[in-house]
Amino acid sequence: MDRMFFYAHSGLRYLVLLAGVLAIGYFAFGLATKRPFDKGGRILGASFAGLLHLQVLLGILVLVTRFYYPALIGHIVMMVLAAVVAQVSMSVNRRRPQPNFALPLAGVGVTLLLIIGGIMAIGRGVFTTTAM
Numbered sequence: 293m294d295r296m297f298f299y300a301h302s303g304l305r306y307l308v309l310l311a312g313v314l315a316i317g318y319f320a321f322g323l324a325t326k327r328p329f330d331k332g333g334r335i336l337g338a339s340f341a342g343l344l345h346l347q348v349l350l351g352i353l354v355l356v357t358r359f360y361y362p363a364l365i366g367h368i369v370m371m372v373l374a375a376v377v378a379q380v381s382m383s384v385n386r387r388r389p390q391p392n393f394a395l396p397l398a399g400v401g402v403t404l405l406l407i408i409g410g411i412m413a414i415g416r417g418v419f420t421t422t423a424m
């Protein structure tokens with residue numbers, strides 16, 4: 293069971309990163325061409341934040357089914373912050389009278405940096421998988 297959660301958590305990171313990169317590209321294009329924030333932007337932002345939340349949930353399951361060591365604190369703090377930044381930037385933008393691409397772009401950018409930092413905090417590479 294612990295292996296299942298660990299591998300699911302390890303693998304889902306690629307989907308989270310892919311969703312983040314797609315969102316960055318779409319938001320940057322929208323900002324550069326001065327288009328109004330649209331349904332595509334909402335869907336990409338919500339997919340990124342949703343996958344990140346699922347990853348946090350899986351991370352908690354890994355945490356309770358495997359051993360704990362102090363360096364995990366850095367991983368957990370940065371990942372919780374990442375999920376908060378992603379969600380808040382999307383939600384605040386949606387509630388604006390005129391939502392735009394700037395806030396979601398900055399939000400996803402900061403979130404991706406936090407995710408990279410969080411993975412490195414436990415001595416792993418962004419694209420490396422640990423065999424168990």
Ligand code: HEM
Pocket residue numbers: 301302304305308309344347348349350351352354355358364367368371372374407411414416420421422423
């Ligand atoms: C609060 C949220 C999270 C918790 C509690 C958590 C917890 C954990 C735990 C316990 C491990 C196992 C460490 C080990 O066995 O040495 C782990 C590994 C890992 N986590 Fe998280 N995690 C969280 C969020 C995230 C997020 C958001 C991402 C990426 C989007 C992520 C990516 C990874 C990666 C890449 C590994 C290493 C996998 C490997 O070595 O194959 N985690 N996490």
